Amino acid sequence: MNKTTHRRAVYAGSFDPPTKGHLWMIQEAQPLFDELIVAIGINPEKNSTYSLSERKEMLQAITADFPNVTISSFENQYLVNYAQSVGADFIIRGIRTAFDYEYERSMRHINHDLQPNISTLFLMPPREYAEVSSTMVKGLVGPDNWTEIIRRYVPEAVYEKIIEDHIRTQKETK
Template identity: 55%
Template sequence: MTTQEDTAVYAGSFDPPTTGHVWMIEQGARLFSRLVVAVARNPEKHYTFELEQRLAWLRAIAAQLPNVEIASIENEFLARYAARIGARYVVRGIRNEDDYQYERGMRYVNADLSPTVSTVFLMPPRELCEISSSFVKGMVGPEGGEEVVGRM
């Protein structure tokens, strides 16, 4: 049985999920008894892949991780969502200094919104730091792009 003390949320658009996201999910599953991977859905944002496709990919990724749940989040602050579902932690990935600056600011916003929810930063291995969903989407289309995307 999991408790609020060991539940975390890892949220993102996952448009599409990358090997960096997989690493984050696997690490979160090791660190916490319960990890909720929340797919963000912002009606104001244009996504390349539909919500159901992104959820399906993440379910496949998490199929062998029994303590990982896949959910979606819409029109709700992440920290408030985490508190509402009983999570005490939000997990965020830091690939570079820009990520750190952004996530540091969001950590303070989240603490103001939900003081009982803490932010945990994870730094992926160097070889995963260059991979982003935007980069992967940019490789779709050029000749040989499928081979590159398959590794990400």
């Protein structure tokens, strides 16, 4: 019997804002699957800089060239249970540091306990993205020459959004 399977994976994060590291993960993961769901995890205890709709728009802009990538979101559920609810067989996670490895290794075991049919795939970004995080990018906004510095760390559509928001905020505070 020839059984055809649809390989679906979930790559989740806060994406507040999406970085070049996030885009690298998407670029590397998407050819491995028929469908890659990039899911924004909503944490009500975390104050986001960008709204859910803004993060979705930025992700849609930077993934427009990947027809097998869809943007989604989830709230108030474990990632592994969300993956199960959308029929994913894989969760994609990035490992940047030894701390990430230890945390993700533990989460992989917990996820397996909750949903044994979902596998976790780890990707290690190249050195130029290993230290990039959304928090770091947000912390760079403001001082002299910040626009050229953050341009190195975020995709062009995200860069334009950050600049637009900064200009609007400056006008509102004057």
